[in-house]
Amino acid sequence: MKSIDLLMHEHRLIERGLAVLGNVAERLHRNEPVPTEKVTALLDFFRVFAxxxxxxxxxxxxxxxxxxxxIPREGGPIGVMLSEHDKGRQLQRSMRELASRLDHPDSRAQFIAAAQQFLTLLREHIWKEDNVLFRMAAQVLTDGEDQLLVQRFQQHETEQVGASVHERYEHLIHDLEADLLKGAAQAAPAPGTGCCPHCGA
Structure with missing residues (x-):
């Protein structure tokens, strides 16, 4: 498995989290109750996993x-990706600050606005990486360099977020889909059934 393939598999799980966030925003817009602990868990997924x-x-x-x-940073695709990462972190902070006050109309409206911006930002960001930057990476990295990068990815996970991070958050997203996306969980693979290279493939 190449380094870019691993990152793209992570994109697929992030997209599932975005679908849940979109559902949360729609429910809040309709003034439907959403359990605070589920919103907090979803935001934790974006903070830790994404x-x-x-x-x-x-x-x-x-x-x-x-x-x-x-492949340049300034004036190139890497600089754009870094800027979008920073913007995403700002929106995440806003949502975390508002999550405990969703029963207040102003806070709810601000959360919905931040969520919608975050959805648009990350979906477009993922498309750019999958279809532009990662294709460039595939052209310039040798097989040996790529395998070393895969090893460094694994080391980062073990040292910074825990070796079980993929399994843990795959379970979380599956549970949130089952709770919040009516019928969506049936379309998503259950944890440990080959959803990605990290989760029982």
């Missing part, structure tokens, strides 16, 4: 390798 696990591997490991091979 940011600390996924984005930090890109920023600390993949992007420097690409820069060393003349």
């Amino acid at each position: 940011d600390q696990c996924h984005h930090c591997k890109e920023e600390g490991l993949l992007f420097p390798e690409l820069e060393a091979r003349n």
Whole structure:
């Protein structure tokens, strides 16, 4: 499994989390109750899995390798990705600050707005990486360099977020889908059934 394939598999789980967030925003817009603990758990998924696990591997490991091979940061795709990561973190902070006050109309409206911005940002961001930057990476990394990068990805997970991070958050998203997306859980693979290379493939 190549490094880019691993990152793209992570994108698929992040997209499932985004679908849950979209459902939460729709429910809040209709003034339907959403359990605070489920919102908090979903935001924890974005903070730990999407940011600390996924984005930090890109920023600390993949992007420097690409820069060393003349894919530019300033005025290039890497700079755009980094800027979008920062914007996503700002929106996450806003949502976390508002999550405990969703029973207040103003806070609810601000949360919905931040969630919608976050959804648009990450969906477009993932498309750019999958279809532009990762294709560039595949062209410049040798097989040996790529396998070393895979090993460094695994080391990052073990040291920074825990070796079981994929399994833990795959279970969480599956449970949130079952609770919040009517019928969506049936379409998603159950944890440990080959959903991705980390979760029992």
